Amino acid sequence: MMAHESGDLQLEHLSVSYGSKRIVRDLTLSSIKAGQVTALVGPNGAGKTTLLRAIAGLLRASGSALVHGKNLLTMGYGERSALVSYMPQSVPERVSLTVLESVIATLRATRRPGMMGNAHDRNRAISVLEQLDITDIALDPLDCLSGGQRQLCSLAQSLVSDPSILLLDEPTSALDLRHQATVMGVVRELAAAGKIVICVLHDLSQAARWADSIVVLNHGALYLHGAPDEAVTPQMLSEVYAVEARVESLHGHLHVVVQGAI
Template sequence: MSAPLHIQGLGAGYRDRAILQGLDLAPLPAGQVVSLVGPNGAGKSTLLRAVAGLIPASGSARLGDVELNALSIGERARHVAYMPQTLPQDVALTVLETVIAALEASPLDGPPRGAAEAAMAVLERVGAAELAGRRLDRLSGGQRQIAALAQAMARQPRVLLLDEPTSALDLRHQLEVLTLARDYARERAAVVVMVLHDLQAAARASDHVVVLAQGRLRVEGPPAQAITPQVLADVWRVRARVEPCARGQLQVMVDAVL
């Protein structure tokens, strides 16, 4: 069952430091990819962690009629999966074992296959079948990101949260991950929310872009409305040109620091 994600009056932070304060977003529809962009410290990762239930949050994060903030971590894990920026480097389990663990942590009423077979199917989907037998602590940063994506997708969540999923990847794998995110949203009628720093990638891969600065919403909407020279000047303090290429994709060219 597909349902939009509603963020209303959301507040979150760390210890005595508030990062997000009363954040309201337009409903994020199922079947779409949403990119969170903004300067360092804008609250992008904090927003993902709050929706995932990894840090205390006030206000409402609601998936359809389900108030996520009222659920236990285990209950929320049946709806939401979070991919961190990096996986721990000291985990001696194989990639296959970590994906199986993700499946078993949140059992699904899904296809009657064994956990190992289901885990291998996900690894094949993300192009990482050759990593199945390798230990996580012996992978490169980019390989660990792909393994983390497999863990998150394995649970077939209705909300998939990706924190800088392309930061350690080369160009080909960046495109593959963004394509996987878009396909997952469409095929599963899921809400995919990802943090990106590359504005061109955000424009290319997203249906909706949310620009945050200092824990507050600055602008949101389709890429062409949210990524403009004026927004780059106001939020990032740079002079830039935003122009469509021959194929209609937005290109961002930064000329100077303001």
């Protein structure tokens, strides 16, 4: 019981279904640690996004997701939004707000009791835009942004309320190399500050580079949860991704070299 009262996140027998189809199946993870980046990987259809959305309270799920002894799956919106922030894969289009306005609006929608407004909100939003190096688009309308800029704005919206649990669904998929490094560097800093950070990542070399631990899903079930060098192996790539591949170490980081489909 003491483990359930820690600041780590424990998933116990978590399942999610769409109608009669079970997408996430009886998933138990004993500890997703605060202070670390956890990468969630697996092939298309493995249940990665579904799992994040369930933890965020956006999908009905059975089982439990425990932090500080409380179940995120049964919390009310206000209590959960004070703890958890979710960055989706895509941002709604045709929104006329500017980047800065959208980040301020997100902060106000998730404001905790006792937090200040007005000038404080604006200063907090600008601080997050500075952290992500996107102050140059602060006054641009969302519907005029490129895909990568919209993704950075979505991340700013996720960070502005200073959540304890950060759920990021492919946070670098539309970004150039420079912004990928910026975003993952910020993600590392947030984890180092004591947050629980879970990122869905498709690039396994990137996951191995930036994550402290990797959760591999396959057909909605847990295949493996371990350190990058335990999770990213030729055997895993063969059994989960159905590819023949080498895993090489270059300058202290793992790189996946796919040789072909099996």
